Amino acid sequence: MRLKIAIVGCGTGGQAASILLARAGHDVRVFERAPVLAPVGAGLLVQPTGASVLGRIGVGEELRKLATPIERLHGVTHRGRVVMDLCYRDLRPDLVGLGLQRSAISAALLRVMDDEGVELTLGTPIVRAEGCDVVSESGERFGGFDLVVGADGARSALRAQHAPLVRRDRAYAWGALWFVGEDPEGRYGRDLAQVYRGTRTMLGFLPSGRTQADDTRRVSVFWSVPASSWRGHHAVDLEGWKREVRALTDRADPLLEQIDDPERLIFAPYRDVVLKRPHEGRVAFIGDAAHAMSPQLGQGVNLALLDASALADGLARCDGVEEGLRAYARARARSVAYYQFASRWLTPVFQSDRTPVGWGRDALMGPAGRLGVFRNQMLLSLTGIKTGVLSRSELPDEQ
Numbered sequence: 263m264r265l266k267i268a269i270v271g272c273g274t275g276g277q278a279a280s281i282l283l284a285r286a287g288h289d290v291r292v293f294e295r296a297p298v299l300a301p302v303g304a305g306l307l308v309q310p311t312g313a314s315v316l317g318r319i320g321v322g323e324e325l326r327k328l329a330t331p332i333e334r335l336h337g338v339t340h341r342g343r344v345v346m347d348l349c350y351r352d353l354r355p356d357l358v359g360l361g362l363q364r365s366a367i368s369a370a371l372l373r374v375m376d377d378e379g380v381e382l383t384l385g386t387p388i389v390r391a392e393g394c395d396v397v398s399e400s401g402e403r404f405g406g407f408d409l410v411v412g413a414d415g416a417r418s419a420l421r422a423q424h425a426p427l428v429r430r431d432r433a434y435a436w437g438a439l440w441f442v443g444e445d446p447e448g449r450y451g452r453d454l455a456q457v458y459r460g461t462r463t464m465l466g467f468l469p470s471g472r473t474q475a476d477d478t479r480r481v482s483v484f485w486s487v488p489a490s491s492w493r494g495h496h497a498v499d500l501e502g503w504k505r506e507v508r509a510l511t512d513r514a515d516p517l518l519e520q521i522d523d524p525e526r527l528i529f530a531p532y533r534d535v536v537l538k539r540p541h542e543g544r545v546a547f548i549g550d551a552a553h554a555m556s557p558q559l560g561q562g563v564n565l566a567l568l569d570a571s572a573l574a575d576g577l578a579r580c581d582g583v584e585e586g587l588r589a590y591a592r593a594r595a596r597s598v599a600y601y602q603f604a605s606r607w608l609t610p611v612f613q614s615d616r617t618p619v620g621w622g623r624d625a626l627m628g629p630a631g632r633l634g635v636f637r638n639q640m641l642l643s644l645t646g647i648k649t650g651v652l653s654r655s656e657l658p659d660e661q
């Protein structure tokens with residue numbers, strides 16, 4: 263079957279879906295509210311699962327060259343006690359995560375969208391789907407689609423229109439301030455490194471590669487903040503904040519020197535979204551629109567890529583759209599449920615007001631992580647292949 267498909271949102275999920283669906287012979291048009299595609303925000307840790315979809319799309323090699331390979335996740339308390347020390351290679355010697363910038367992923371996918379003949383309409387916020395049409399904020403109607411894909415992120419307007427599908431849609435009490443700085447000498451190495459003081463203070467560094475071959479290497483730094491305390495950039499006491507960071511660790515010093523204006527800090531709130539199923543009639547949801555979660559487990563972009571891949575496969579294997587959407591939902595259900603559950607329970611262990619939880623974490627997680635079984639489960643969760651507390655899928659082929 264050849265379908266006419268509207269995809270709302272040109273983030274990683276929408277881009278990947280548009281390519282795989284166009285390649286399967288469908289006629290695909292992507293609507294993006296931003297007038298220009300300039301993805302900003304923190305760097306991303308792409309797990310081996312997400313990297314395998316980028317490979318399927320044909321941008322794996324290019325992005326691997328731009329990425330910083332992340333070999334280890336290393337978290338310590340401000341006193342230096344190890345809370346987490348996970349090395350991908352303990353699962354398989356060639357395994358790494360990819361520290362990438364959003365703009366690098368977006369640019370690579372955009373080129374393939376173009377090659378595959380995907381039509382991209384920028385500057386067009388879609389506010390609702392009506393039958394087989396989508397309607398923009400200005401009232402313009404684009405019609406005649408067989409399928410509408412909501413890839414419009416954590417605050418999806420299309421999802422809001424399908425309220426009966428939504429089981430949970432809540433803001434997390436905590437979010438993060440982000441800054442992407444230059445790291446020309448590669449001092450931040452190949453670790454995703456975190457420092458904690460209780461559950462109220464967390465600082466992290468994610469080496470995030472380059473945007474293009476001749477660009478400087480970058481590192482993303484993130485700082486945990488209660489969402490209720492965010493009053494806008496004008497309210498940030500930059501020097502006071504830098505003092506707090508320096509009191510925790512001197513590792514951030516080269517980056518703090520680069521932050522001369524509070525506007526360079528990006529505030530990112532998180533949502534926890536659970537749908538009863540990721541489709542209704544001829545509308546399907548993928549990525550954050552279907553299952554926004556806290557980035558504590560670094561899975562959001564991976565899940566969005568896996569959704570895109572499963573949606574294309576579901577439609578390819580089935581005769582009708584509805585049947586294809588049910589196949590998509592079945593393929594993704596267990597993995598999505600596991601990561602939603604795990605991130606909901608893990609987030610307060612690192613970001614909350616629950617001080618005793620932090621004591622428990624500092625006392626137990628380090629020793630538990632040295633036990634083979636527990637360590638293995640933490641690593642499997644990190645790589646993105648868990649489908650339940652006791653189940654998993656296969657690791658992608660050699661990288």
Ligand SMILES: Cc1cc2nc3c(=O)[nH]c(=O)nc-3n(C[C@H](O)[C@H](O)[C@H](O)COP(=O)(O)OP(=O)(O)OC[C@H]3O[C@@H](n4cnc5c(N)ncnc54)[C@H](O)[C@@H]3O)c2cc1C
Nearest residue numbers: 271273274275295307387388414415549550557561562563
């Ligand atoms: C601070 C932070 C750090 C993160 N770190 C990681 C990480 O290390 N690893 C990881 O895997 N994930 C991480 N994530 C999560 C990851 O960013 C998201 O899960 C991922 O970007 C979701 O992709 P998406 O395509 O579903 O949505 P998005 O990337 O949010 O894209 C949605 C797109 O839709 C557009 N849009 C929105 N509304 C409309 C509309 N009405 N009409 C048209 N277009 C619209 C938006 O402009 C945007 O381009 C992080 C998230 C945050 C906030």
